[in-house]
Amino acid sequence: MKQVNVDVAVIGGGTAGLGSYRAAKAHTDSVVMIEGGPYSTTCARVGCMPSKLLIAAAESVHQIEKAPKFGIHPQGEIVINGREVMERVKFERDRFVGFVLEGVDEIPAEDKISGYAKFLDDNTLQVDDHTIINAKRIVIATGSRPAYPAVWNELGDRLIINDDVFNWDDLPKSVAVFGPGVIGLELGQALHRLGVETKLFGLGGQVGPVTDPEVMAYANKAFNEEFYLDADVKVESMKRITTESGEDRVEIQFINKQGELETNIVEYVLAATGRRPNTDKLGLENTSIELDERGVPTAD
Template sequence: MKQLTVDVAVIGGGTAGLSAYRAAKQHANHVVMIEGGPFGTTCARVGCMPSKLLIAAAEASHQAQSTDAFGVHIEGAVVVDSKQVMARVKSERDRFVGFVVEGVDSIPSEDKIEGYAKFVGTHTLQVDGHTQIHAERIVIATGSRPAYPQVWNELGDRLVVNDDIFDWDDLPASIAIFGPGVIGLELGQALHRLGVQVHMFGVGGNVGPLTDPAVREYATQTFKHEFPLYPDVKLEHMKRNGNAVDIRYVDDHGTLQDIKVNYVIAATGRRPNVDKLALESLSLDLDSKGVPIADPLTMQSSMPHIFIAGDASNQLPLLHEAADQGRIAGDNAGRYPTLQNGLRRSAISVVFSDPQIAMIGMTYQEAQRRLGACNCLVIGEVSFENQGRSRVMLKNKGLLRIYAEQGTGILMGAEMIGPAAEHLAHLLAWAHQQQMTIAQMLDMPFYHPVIEEGVRTALRSAADQLDSNSDCATTCMECEQEGMA
């Protein structure tokens, strides 16, 4: 058994782990990174990059089939060569992974330990059966994995998770996707536009990450118009039948339906990879899902020498958040016992569907909880159905809702579905991080004709409801204090 003593041990070699390792090395002499699987990131291998490659192919197909309204007619059918589609997806995916691997290869070999780690003491990690590490500080950056009901394993190889799709050489004729969240929407719509028969099912009525009932309803009806979507399905049964799966469900009209699909895709969320770390041997404070609770500004857990970052933290499972959290956790693990609050940016999330979905700052649900009880929530709204540039491009589907605080006029957040939402979200997130007011945002330049003019319309809608004489800031503070009491 090899014995090591180090300043910092980072468990995980993905986005958060790599960021943590590099940050810790700025302060500590001996830092190691432990990884049981391939070094690299979920994003490059099975997440954001390959999914966007599939979406890009789907957009090309959809655009080619949607030119008639412009008076541009393509003679003959648009043919999707699904084998060629997947060949490009995998080729470009491997190229992105290569860049990540190059970065990992630049790390000294003695700093990389291959194997799965678990705690055998408050400062001691056992890596498989070959190495025991005593670490003064530890960063948990073990990422996440797809999660689904274990009973579905009875479907055998007819059940796949989203990670598996990017190893396909060809596309199936039909699929059922369970989970109309970010991953389910992106992959489901893309596969539909590439010629796959898609049925999408959910429980509870949620579509994407949206919490605003008006935006969520708009999104639901928009996607339902394109492919079968049942956000709150009543599933009667799902059974394997040879090389297919039989599914019986009750549709929105109460009618019993039977379908047969080639595969079932589980897109029902991801689970932090902390269950095999033997955390029960520690006195860590855990949340209801067994995930260590970390301070969002320092990423320090309830045990001062242990930090947690990335998907394993169960805070915001996004690549840019993982990179930020890893940097903060590694920096503090390296400089410990001195701690420094890290930069936490305004929240921003995007679903690369068509229309796109985006959210920034506070969600509607959070804004209602903080401002709704004291009647201090102002909502500005715009529909993109008659927005000039959107209509010119025949991209005129969407709804943007902006949340502001009465009295101060400060932008609190926004939820939207619409054209170029990924770009609109960045503008709004930058304004949110600068704590701009609605009036200050309206003073910014808006060109004509651009989609951003829709943002101005929503801002004007909010401005019309603002009362500068309101004492909402004081009222809401009193409400919060009463609630805490």
């Protein structure tokens, strides 16, 4: 087992980890960064940047559809080529990731440790089965991952998270989005505008990050004028099925806004039901760090 002694150890090589590493290096050369997965950032790979590319494509369609109100009449029907849309999204996404990786490549190899870190005590980390790190200071920058009910795993590859959207080669015909938060709303609206049959479902009536009741009611009304949104749906059942033509689909039975049982069959269920912090496998119980009810270190 290799032994390493440093001033600062940063767990995680994403946005916060890279920023922490550079900030620490401004004060000491004795810094390591530990990363178990691919380098790059959530923002560049599967977050803000590719989602805004998808939204930009959707906005282009939306502006063309609105053009006649201004006396501008595009000739012929609007044709949305899903393969071309996703090809551009992935090309630009990969370019953004490349910029991040260029920065990672500039970090000295001896400062990068590959593997998953676990606390042995307040100042000691074990990385997989190959390295023990003793550090005066340790930065936890492990990010988060999507969270959804475990029973949904029965849907197999028909269940996707926002990360998966940006690996599509083509746009699907239909999607049910669960979770009308920021991620669910922006992806749901973009997919709808790009011609995907989209229904958006939530629980509890919350729409986006809005807290004012009047603003939320207006937001709910505005979104519903464009596509189906039920922010407090009652789902009776959701299961994977095989259609008569042999296609894998998801059948959702829910009580619609008229109080009737409705059956909706979609290609994918997109889980945008929140995220949970990646702190559960760090061995924080081996430290004196104060944790909140979710097992996450408390921050002032």
